[in-house]
Amino acid sequence: MKRLILLSILAASMGVAEADDEKQHARGKAVYGKWCLICHGEDNGSSGGGTRALKVLYKGVVPAKLEDRTDMTPEFIKTVVRQGQAGMPNFRYTEISPEDLEAVIAYLRRNNK
Amino acid sequence: MRTPDGVSESDFRKALEEFANIVGSQWVFTSPEAVDLYRDVYSIYRNEPEEPVIPAAIAPYTAEEVQAVVKVANRYRIPLYPISTGKNLGYGGPSPVYSGSLVLDLKRMDRILNVDVQSATVLVEPGVSFYQLYEYFEENNIPLTMDIPDPAWGSLVGHALDRGLAHTYSQYGRDRWSSRCGMEVVLPTGELIRTGTGAAENTAIWQDHQYGMGPQIDGIFAQSNYGVVTKMGFWLRPAHEGFRRGRVHFANFDDIHKMLELDTRLQNMEVYNGMANLGTPLYGSMMPGMHEKPVTDPEHLRLLEIKDSKRPDPGPLARYGKENRIPFWVLDLKYHGPNSITKAQWEYTRDLFSREVPGCWFTEYEPLTFPLDKATMDTLNEPGRVEKVHLGIPTLARFASVMRSELNPNPDVGHLWFAPMVPKNGTEVLKAQEVLQRETDRLGVKLPFPYYAQMPLFWYPRVGIFLAGWQVSPDPKVNQRTREQYIELTQICADLGWTEYRAPAPLHKDIIGMANGFNDSAMMKFRNTLKDAIDPNGIISAGRYDVWPKHLREERES
Numbered sequence: 001m002k003r004l005i006l007l008s009i010l011a012a013s014m015g016v017a018e019a020d021d022e023k024q025h026a027r028g029k030a031v032y033g034k035w036c037l038i039c040h041g042e043d044n045g046s047s048g049g050g051t052r053a054l055k056v057l058y059k060g061v062v063p064a065k066l067e068d069r070t071d072m073t074p075e076f077i078k079t080v081v082r083q084g085q086a087g088m089p090n091f092r093y094t095e096i097s098p099e100d101l102e103a104v105i106a107y108l109r110r111n112n113k
Numbered sequence: 114m115r116t117p118d119g120v121s122e123s124d125f126r127k128a129l130e131e132f133a134n135i136v137g138s139q140w141v142f143t144s145p146e147a148v149d150l151y152r153d154v155y156s157i158y159r160n161e162p163e164e165p166v167i168p169a170a171i172a173p174y175t176a177e178e179v180q181a182v183v184k185v186a187n188r189y190r191i192p193l194y195p196i197s198t199g200k201n202l203g204y205g206g207p208s209p210v211y212s213g214s215l216v217l218d219l220k221r222m223d224r225i226l227n228v229d230v231q232s233a234t235v236l237v238e239p240g241v242s243f244y245q246l247y248e249y250f251e252e253n254n255i256p257l258t259m260d261i262p263d264p265a266w267g268s269l270v271g272h273a274l275d276r277g278l279a280h281t282y283s284q285y286g287r288d289r290w291s292s293r294c295g296m297e298v299v300l301p302t303g304e305l306i307r308t309g310t311g312a313a314e315n316t317a318i319w320q321d322h323q324y325g326m327g328p329q330i331d332g333i334f335a336q337s338n339y340g341v342v343t344k345m346g347f348w349l350r351p352a353h354e355g356f357r358r359g360r361v362h363f364a365n366f367d368d369i370h371k372m373l374e375l376d377t378r379l380q381n382m383e384v385y386n387g388m389a390n391l392g393t394p395l396y397g398s399m400m401p402g403m404h405e406k407p408v409t410d411p412e413h414l415r416l417l418e419i420k421d422s423k424r425p426d427p428g429p430l431a432r433y434g435k436e437n438r439i440p441f442w443v444l445d446l447k448y449h450g451p452n453s454i455t456k457a458q459w460e461y462t463r464d465l466f467s468r469e470v471p472g473c474w475f476t477e478y479e480p481l482t483f484p485l486d487k488a489t490m491d492t493l494n495e496p497g498r499v500e501k502v503h504l505g506i507p508t509l510a511r512f513a514s515v516m517r518s519e520l521n522p523n524p525d526v527g528h529l530w531f532a533p534m535v536p537k538n539g540t541e542v543l544k545a546q547e548v549l550q551r552e553t554d555r556l557g558v559k560l561p562f563p564y565y566a567q568m569p570l571f572w573y574p575r576v577g578i579f580l581a582g583w584q585v586s587p588d589p590k591v592n593q594r595t596r597e598q599y600i601e602l603t604q605i606c607a608d609l610g611w612t613e614y615r616a617p618a619p620l621h622k623d624i625i626g627m628a629n630g631f632n633d634s635a636m637m638k639f640r641n642t643l644k645d646a647i648d649p650n651g652i653i654s655a656g657r658y659d660v661w662p663k664h665l666r667e668e669r670e671s
Contacts, residue, residue, distance in 0.1 A: 038244075038266075038509050039516075045494030046501060048264070049513025053524075056517050082146070084154040087516045087524050089202055092150040093142065094172045094220040 021106070028107025031100045032067070035091060040066045050088065057086075070112050074105045114143075115168040117191050117213040125168070128189040132171050135181040140172040140221070151199075151216045153208035155527025157596055157619050161589045165212040172218040176297060176305065176343035182217065183341065183652070184303035190650050193217045194657075195341045197239035197271030200264065203530045203582060204275065205618025210656035211665070217341065225249055226344065227320070233257055233285075233349045234294060234320035239270040239342060244507045256352040258505045260286025265507030270345045274335050276615055278572040280388045280502040282449055283380060285348045287388065287572055290335055295319040297344035298334055301648035305343075320346035336615070337640075338654030339647045350505075353483040355452035356387075358499060359459050360476040361466050362440035366427035369442055370539035371470050376444055377537055379465070380574050384458050387447025388503055391568040391577075395434045395441045396425070398566050406496075407520075413437075417565075422551040424543075424565055440474075447503055452480045515582055521561070528582035529620070531599060533611040535569060537577050542569060545579060545611065552605055556598040559584065578614055596620065603627055618657060625659035641666065 032040075039050030043064065055064040063069055081101055084090035096104070116125040133141045142148055151167045158164040171193075173179045186193050192214040199207030199220065207216060223240030228249075235257075237246065243265035250257055260281035262272055272279075273289040285292045295309040310316040312325045323331070333339050363372055372391075379385055392398040397408040397417055408414055416430050427441070434441055446462060448455035459477070466473050481489065481499065493501050494510050501508040517524045535545040550564040560581055569577025583599060586592055603613065603624045612628040629636045640660045644651070651662020661669065 039513075045496070045498075046508045046510050047513060048509030049516035049518065052513065053517035056519060056522055082150060087527055089154050089200065089206070090150055092170075092199065092207065092218065092220070093147055094218050 021110075024103050024106045025110050027100070028103035028105070031096060031104050032107055035096055036066070036104070039088070053086065053088075066108055069108065072108055072112070074109070077101075077105050077108055115166055115213075117168055117215070120189060120191055124189050125191070128185055128191055129169060131185045132169075132182055135185070136171055136173045136178050140174070142170040142172070143168070151207045151218075153206035153619070155202050155206060155529065155585050156208060157529055157585055157592050157599075157617065159526065159585065159587070159589070159592065161592070163212075165209050165214070167209065167216055168213060170216040170218050172221050174221045176222075176299065179217070179219075179222075179299045179341055179343055180303045180305055183299055183301065186215070186652050187302060187650055190652065191215060192652050192655050193341075194654050195219060195239075197268035197274075198242055198266060200266045200268075201271060201275060201618075202264070203528050203617065204615065208618070210618050210621060210654065214655065219341075219343075222343065228255060228257070229320065230255060230257060232321050233351055234346055235349060236295070236320055236344060236346045237269055238344060239268055241269055242266055243269065243272075247505075247507045257349045258352050259347070259349045260289070260292075261502050261505050261507050262289075263502065263511040264509050266509065269347060270342055273345060273347070274342060276335055278570075278578075278614075280500070280572075281505045282350060283383075283386050283388075283574060285350050289347075292348045293331065293345055294321065294323050294348055295344075295346040296331055296334065296342055298340040298342050300340045301650070301653045306340075320348075333643065336658045338657040338660050339643065340653065350449075353449065353481075353504065355450060355455060355480055355482055356499070356504060357448040357452060357455040357459055357480040358387075358478045358503075359446050359448075359462065360478075361444045361446065361462070362474045362476070363442040363444070363470060364431065364435060364440060364472050366431055366441055367539075368470055368473065369542065372442055372444055373537055373539050373542065375465060375469060376446075376571070377575065379446075379462060380571075384461055385446050385448050387449050389447065389571050390445040391571065392443040392445065393441065393566065393568055394439050394443060395430045396566045397562070398443075398568060410437075413439075419550070419563055419565070422547075422554040424547055424550075452482065455480065525584040525586050527585040529585060529595075529599070529617040530580060530615075531583055531602065532578050532580045532613050532615065533603075533606040534573075534576040534578050534614050535611050537569075537571065537575050542577055545569070545577075548605070548609065549579060549602075552602055553598075556601060557594075558598050558602070573614075596623075600624060621659045622656060 039048030041047060043051040043055065051064045058064060062071060078101060081096060082090050114122055116122055129141055129143065148167050148170060151170050156164055171182055173182055192211055194209035194214040195217040196207045197219050209216060219239040221240060222238040223245065224238045225235065225241055225246060227236040243261055246259065260279040262277055262279040273293050276290045279287050279289065281287060295311045297307050299305055308331045309319060309323050310325045311319040334342055376389055408417065413433060416433055417425050419425060431441060448458050463475055492498050515528055535541045546564045553560060567579060569579050571577055583595055599620060600623045604627055607627040616624055626634060626637060644660050645663050648662060651664055655662055655665055
């Protein structure tokens with residue numbers, strides 16, 4: 001009986017954690033859509049060129065679209081967003097707050113193994 | 114703790130506390146991590162001792178908070194540097210000119226305060242971006258449209274105040290500053306004023322008419338440092354009905370003279386009202402939307418070889434062009450308005466050029482009807498198609514041209530813009546190409562294309578701007594040399610009467626004087642007189658456009 005209760009609590013807390021994750025991913029996706037997607041979305045004529053730049057840089061070793069990556073660390077994402085890279089500007093707290101950045105990190109790492 | 118020059122640590126701490134009481138402690142940034150975000154990632158002084166130090170940043174939410182912050186800064190004589198969205202990349206970004214200034218970050222002030230569809234006007238705060246306003250119109254089905262600059266993440270207010278330019282209409286936006294109508298400004302004392310008819314206690318026409326009664330002072334707040342603009346009105350246009358594009362092709366080198374004469378006449382007659390682009394396919398022009406494919410034919414490449422910086426001989430090039438149906442020059446014209454009207458305008462254009470330039474030929478594109486269907490939207494910006502910026506649709510596509518790509522596999526960290534203005538006539542445009550090619554070769558400036566392949570941009574109706582992005586390197590020694598080259602070339606252009614229309618903030622101190630030397634620099638003195646009167650403690654944007662407060666002028670002169 002005790003074991004059953006423990007398992008139920010565990011299952012319930014996992015459900016809460018999953019719901020929290022989903023919420024965080026949704027927030028991250030929204031922030032990503034507002035600030036990042038214009039460059040890091042489809043590589044077409046309207047893009048700011050982020051996906052194209054990463055295609056040239058990585059030559060297919062890792063996906064050029066950031067949303068398809070499964071290997072980025074929180075530190076890497078944070079560094080690039082806050083410091084910019086190779087022509088990409090950085091983003092201030094008044095643009096992407098620390099909490100929003102955490103959500104973006106969670107979203108971009110949702111498929112990490 | 115980093116403090117502004119001349120401000121004691123205890124005073125600075127007190128001021129920070131007062132700032133926090135005004136805007137909330139979470140909006141006063143002092144941690145190194147937060148403050149570093151206000152460095153200009155494209156700075157030509159990156160990682161050098163001269164790169165501005167930013168002790169803190171403050172992000173107010175309302176004009177009242179700006180007033181209160183400015184009053185505190187005035188009391189403690191703390192220099193402030195207001196920014197709007199901070200994305201003025203290539204011109205200084207969010208970083209101050211004067212080291213030790215606190216950045217006044219207005220991004221949180223992003224309210225669209227009023228939209229008047231009938232008058233086609235808006236009133237916005239500095240944090241409102243082009244994307245934001247466009248999306249607001251789309252989401253709320255508001256039948257208005259606006260002119261869009263290259264990277265649309267910028268602020269309408271910031272763009273106007275730096276006298277930025279865009280790509281859509283000759284009226285209501287391409288020269289953003291000219292389409293402003295009414296400003297609210299916090300003066301360096303903290304007092305609030307409104308310009309135009311907004312100066313009246315009651316006005317029913319603040320965004321409808323630019324002038325109030327008495328001296329008009331709007332101009333002193335652009336490319337300057339006399340106040341903090343907290344609201345600005347703009348004139349827009351009714352939503353698009355139609356768009357037409359046509360090209361005129363010219364076979365002969367000397368056709369450039371007639372081409373520019375007629376283009377100017379047509380624009381001043383308002384026969385066309387869109388952004389005209391000029392290309393030179395025979396010289397390998399690579400301007401966006403023009404001759405998109407790089408030259409690959411060996412014979413053509415041989416004819417383009419530049420020896421001793423001299424223009425490749427136009428005679429053999431013209432013969433090659435005629436054999437291969439490649440024009441020497443192309444004028445890409447755009448017409449905004451109902452298609453029935455632009456049809457007549459295009460026909461007039463064709464008739465005029467046919468009469469005046471024998472041998473020219475035309476390409477006519479299918480006119481667009483709005484609202485655009487998805488299939489059309491999806492093909493915009495593709496090679497040979499209309500660019501979104503020419504339709505007032507926000508995009509970062511042109512920003513991509515300076516990013517890593519197959520053509521540019523090893524980009525540097527950023528760029529700074531060099532943009533002299535030349536008279537809009539064939540003789541001066543050709544002369545400018547030759548001078549700029551010769552001098553950039555002599556100075557060793559690395560540019561992706563020779564000046565013979567570059568044509569000026571005709572944002573303004575009567576001048577052409579030769580715009581070039583100079584690369585910023587991670588190596589300070591390279592950047593030091595770039596600065597020297599930039600300053601020397603600016604002087605050469607200034608001596609020929611070609612001043613820049615706008616300049617990167619880190620180089621204001623070096624080059625603004627070159628454009629203001631008349632009568633022993635009387636204009637510079639007048640600006641200083643204004644500065645001392647309006648901002649006696651010199652707290653707003655010291656050094657921006659080379660206007661310095663008295664105490665810093667004296668320090669710099671000693």
